[in-house]
Amino acid sequence: MIGFDEAIERIRPLAHPLGLEEVSLAEAHRRVLAVPVKALVAAPRTDVSAMDGYAVRDADLARLPARLRIAGESFAGGGYEGLLEQGECVRIFTGAPVPAGADRVVVQEVVRREDDLALFEAAPGPARHIRKAGSDFLQGDILLQEGTFLGPRQLVAAAAADLDMLAVWRRPKLMVLSTGDELTEPGTARHQSGTIPESVSFGVAAAAEQWGASYMGRAGLADRLGELEQAAALALRDADLVVVTGGASVGEKDFAKPMFEPQGLELVFSKVAIKPGKPVWLGRAGGRVVLGLPGNPTSAMVTARLFLAPLLAGLTGRDPASALRWRKLPLAGAVPPVGDRETFARGRSEDDGVRILSNQDSSAQKALAECDLLVRLRPGIAGTSPGQTVEVLDF
Numbered sequence: 498m499i500g501f502d503e504a505i506e507r508i509r510p511l512a513h514p515l516g517l518e519e520v521s522l523a524e525a526h527r528r529v530l531a532v533p534v535k536a537l538v539a540a541p542r543t544d545v546s547a548m549d550g551y552a553v554r555d556a557d558l559a560r561l562p563a564r565l566r567i568a569g570e571s572f573a574g575g576g577y578e579g580l581l582e583q584g585e586c587v588r589i590f591t592g593a594p595v596p597a598g599a600d601r602v603v604v605q606e607v608v609r610r611e612d613d614l615a616l617f618e619a620a621p622g623p624a625r626h627i628r629k630a631g632s633d634f635l636q637g638d639i640l641l642q643e644g645t646f647l648g649p650r651q652l653v654a655a656a657a658a659d660l661d662m663l664a665v666w667r668r669p670k671l672m673v674l675s676t677g678d679e680l681t682e683p684g685t686a687r688h689q690s691g692t693i694p695e696s697v698s699f700g701v702a703a704a705a706e707q708w709g710a711s712y713m714g715r716a717g718l719a720d721r722l723g724e725l726e727q728a729a730a731l732a733l734r735d736a737d738l739v740v741v742t743g744g745a746s747v748g749e750k751d752f753a754k755p756m757f758e759p760q761g762l763e764l765v766f767s768k769v770a771i772k773p774g775k776p777v778w779l780g781r782a783g784g785r786v787v788l789g790l791p792g793n794p795t796s797a798m799v800t801a802r803l804f805l806a807p808l809l810a811g812l813t814g815r816d817p818a819s820a821l822r823w824r825k826l827p828l829a830g831a832v833p834p835v836g837d838r839e840t841f842a843r844g845r846s847e848d849d850g851v852r853i854l855s856n857q858d859s860s861a862q863k864a865l866a867e868c869d870l871l872v873r874l875r876p877g878i879a880g881t882s883p884g885q886t887v888e889v890l891d892f
């Protein structure tokens with residue numbers, strides 16, 4: 498059985514982008530840039546005022562108090578056309594172009610206005626309150642590199658570059674197949690004995706969309722091989738990536754892998770020495786990628802976080818490793834004993850570090866909702882005590 502790091506390495510050859518498309522800025526949130534963003538305008542476009550006040554020449558404030566004639570106004574989006582002459586000032590507002598000839602802006606709080614004159618009594622201080630043209634970026638500057646994930650702050654920069662369309666990597670189309678005779682739609686289990694609500698696909702779909710997938714939908718499937726084979730063929734026809742949940746283990750009705758065999762399933766790995774989630778598997782079938790997650794809900798969500806997140810990072814043009822940023826946090830409580838499989842314990846962040854939840858069962862659903870971190874515990878680790886640092890991953 499391979500270890501966790503080896504499994505992540507085996508994801509890489511499958512995790513490359515699927516092609517690019519142009520989207521509008523309004524649609525670009527959470528997409529990944531396929532082409533750098535180059536500024537089509539500078540920012541600021543001209544020298545602009547950083548404050549509301551009066552644009553003046555330094556020479557006119559050499560002797561104080563000074564009375565200057567207000568020669569005109571400069572508003573953002575407008576401007577004062579003339580040259581600032583000796584003895585003159587211009588009423589100016591934040592973001593407005595600084596008139597030619599002006600050296601600084603004096604904030605209005607220290608200026609007294611007397612009709613069309615402005616009275617300057619105090620020395621203006623070192624700040625000129627002028628943002629120079631291009632001081633943020635110049636026309637032609639690269640603001641965002643290829644491979645940048647477009648979050649809210651990056652969208653501001655892309656819009657500021659004066660772009661309305663962005664070239665981004667296409668989102669992989671994802672289909673989720675949930676297998677298990679016992680599963681039924683949430684809202685119907687209480688009317689049918691022997692059933693449980695199908696819960697995992699909702700979490701996997703939500704996580705996958707967050708990680709860059711375009712979610713096509715899900716199918717709940719009974720453990721009958723013929724029907725499963727048909728569903729697999731249909732999913733592989735339309736989706737780039739199929740996630741199949743359950744049926745990953747060695748039970749007599751565990752058909753998750755056999756259902757893809759008529760489509761030429763080639764396994765990349767099957768079973769990883771981790772806890773939970775040992776039965777996780779990855780393969781290729783019909784030219785698509787197939788990821789098999791164990792059915793136990795905590796196992797499914799842990800393996801989605803550990804394998805689906807890096808896979809989707811790669812499929813959307815990012816480094817798969819960018820989805821696995823381990824940080825260090827002190828332990829706020831005790832650690833359960835770790836056996837011979839690397840363990841990804843569910844923890845909760847607290848003021849003094851990470852607390853490992855008491856329920857570490859791989860079938861847990863209540864405790865799953867209460868955790869926000871995975872704590873990576875290497876095999877054989879013993880005697881880890883509160884205060885010691887551990888590696889954690891946002892979950």
Ligand SMILES: Nc1nc2c(c(=O)[nH]1)N[C@H]1C(S)=C(S)[C@@H](COP(=O)(O)OP(=O)(O)OC[C@H]3O[C@@H](n4cnc5c(N)ncnc54)[C@H](O)[C@@H]3O)O[C@H]1N2
Nearest residue numbers: 675677695696697698743744745746751775791792793796
């Ligand atoms: N003899 C062995 N038995 C098991 C092994 C093993 O190595 N040898 N591995 C165990 C481990 S570890 C896990 S994890 C499970 C995973 O098995 P499967 O992927 O085949 O999962 P299922 O049997 O289909 O389901 C397990 C459990 O989870 C419930 N489930 C499944 N899908 C969903 C869903 N979509 N929503 C909610 N709940 C779901 C299901 O009802 C079962 O209770 O195998 C161990 N066995």
Ligand code: MOO
Nearest residue numbers: 773774775796859
């Ligand atoms: O490894 Mo399974 O996913 O623990 O129960």
